[in-house]
Amino acid sequence: MTSRLRPRPVPLDPACNPGFLKLDLLCRGARLEEPARVRADRGRPILRTRAGLGSGLELVLPGRLHVNVPVVEPFAAESPYVLRPGRRPGAVEVLRDGRACLPARLAPRPAWYDRTTSSGRPMARVATLQGTYLAVYPGRVCDFWVRGPEREARENCRFCAVGLNLGADDAPQKSVDEVMEVVRAARRESAITYVDFNAGHADDAGFLDLLEPYLARVKALGLLVGVQTPPHPDPARWARLRAMGVNRVSFCFELFDRARFLDVCPGKARVYGLDGYLAAIERCVEVGRARGPLLEPWVVNGEIVAGLEPVESSLAAVDWLTERGAIPTVCVFRPLVGTDLAGARPPPTEAMVPLFRRLYTRCVAHGLPIGVAPDVHVSLVLLPEEARWLVDDPDVLDACRRRERRNGWLARGFAAAFRTRVALRAAAALAPGR
Numbered sequence: 001m002t003s004r005l006r007p008r009p010v011p012l013d014p015a016c017n018p019g020f021l022k023l024d025l026l027c028r029g030a031r032l033e034e035p036a037r038v039r040a041d042r043g044r045p046i047l048r049t050r051a052g053l054g055s056g057l058e059l060v061l062p063g064r065l066h067v068n069v070p071v072v073e074p075f076a077a078e079s080p081y082v083l084r085p086g087r088r089p090g091a092v093e094v095l096r097d098g099r100a101c102l103p104a105r106l107a108p109r110p111a112w113y114d115r116t117t118s119s120g121r122p123m124a125r126v127a128t129l130q131g132t133y134l135a136v137y138p139g140r141v142c143d144f145w146v147r148g149p150e151r152e153a154r155e156n157c158r159f160c161a162v163g164l165n166l167g168a169d170d171a172p173q174k175s176v177d178e179v180m181e182v183v184r185a186a187r188r189e190s191a192i193t194y195v196d197f198n199a200g201h202a203d204d205a206g207f208l209d210l211l212e213p214y215l216a217r218v219k220a221l222g223l224l225v226g227v228q229t230p231p232h233p234d235p236a237r238w239a240r241l242r243a244m245g246v247n248r249v250s251f252c253f254e255l256f257d258r259a260r261f262l263d264v265c266p267g268k269a270r271v272y273g274l275d276g277y278l279a280a281i282e283r284c285v286e287v288g289r290a291r292g293p294l295l296e297p298w299v300v301n302g303e304i305v306a307g308l309e310p311v312e313s314s315l316a317a318v319d320w321l322t323e324r325g326a327i328p329t330v331c332v333f334r335p336l337v338g339t340d341l342a343g344a345r346p347p348p349t350e351a352m353v354p355l356f357r358r359l360y361t362r363c364v365a366h367g368l369p370i371g372v373a374p375d376v377h378v379s380l381v382l383l384p385e386e387a388r389w390l391v392d393d394p395d396v397l398d399a400c401r402r403r404e405r406r407n408g409w410l411a412r413g414f415a416a417a418f419r420t421r422v423a424l425r426a427a428a429a430l431a432p433g434r
Ligand code: SF4
Pocket: 051, 142, 143, 144, 145, 155, 156, 157, 160, 161, 162, 199, 200, 201, 268
């Protein structure tokens, strides 16, 4: 390859690097110059759904990078970033210390957000778009939030807002029919390709029993489906999920430093232990090595929160996961209003850049399938493939780009398989006698 064709690193400048801008916004948040106008009709409402990380304003940056920008937490009031309405509807100007950054636009508010299900529930309280995928927390509140015979005091993870959101921005106990009504609307009107289900801890370990009916119904439409769950006591359940056609399992162990894990996630530490999460990840990677349903990808994620432990520990988590064939999901810690850690600070961007660089280069070095899911853009985290924007060494960038070619072929293959599967399921559903 001639030097002329070598990819050039992009300066870490929010005026020209959308990956850096996304990371900097996740770390620093932004102030809204005209809140009412910025949030106006075309944008999505600020909803504290799931663990609360959806608490920000959903924007789309150049390169189709979706970002959920913190705007309501106190730290955002000190941000050097200001968001103000652009000239065209939906456009947002991003300024840092008064200097223009890359332009952004509001992630479009789907029409179904303003409708109700046939049971009368607002659809946006049943499931929400996070970036371009649909996120659902279908069950009751995580038992770590509930006092009872199992626990005298709450054992929730200290950064988590689930117990504050269910019943507020997020409806509790959604029926399968309600969820499917929203999934169909989101497929039809928002062209979603992926639905992500999230379950908290259940003292009776019933979280997979709860999720499976939803998963089966969504798979019947041919969509990609994933679950975030705690480790199940019966490891055979992972193979069962794969056999159902589930495409992603994600384990949120949050912290790799054992002392911090115990301190920040007391319930998880007591019931599962860090080793329980790591064993589940290894087991699920093994499940992926066996033959699964035709054309159904299987990905294992380990999720960590960066900024609540020394960065060396987060780096070690990235190494541990990628060496085993799991893809890390790295969330930037956001001190959510009302949570036990509301008064803490998010991590500085400078400390996050080397971590996300490592995330990308390790995923590529281990040949992990990053960026291959069709039309899945995530707003809450900087994805491994988006962290490519942070690489500053031309030789590293060049080597990674060449190794990534296989992922390009995989992406095209998955997209074709996805379109075929959805079309076949739709045709089968319309066939006489159905
Ligand atoms: S397990 Fe922890 S992070 Fe997950 S919902 Fe429960 S308290 Fe929140």
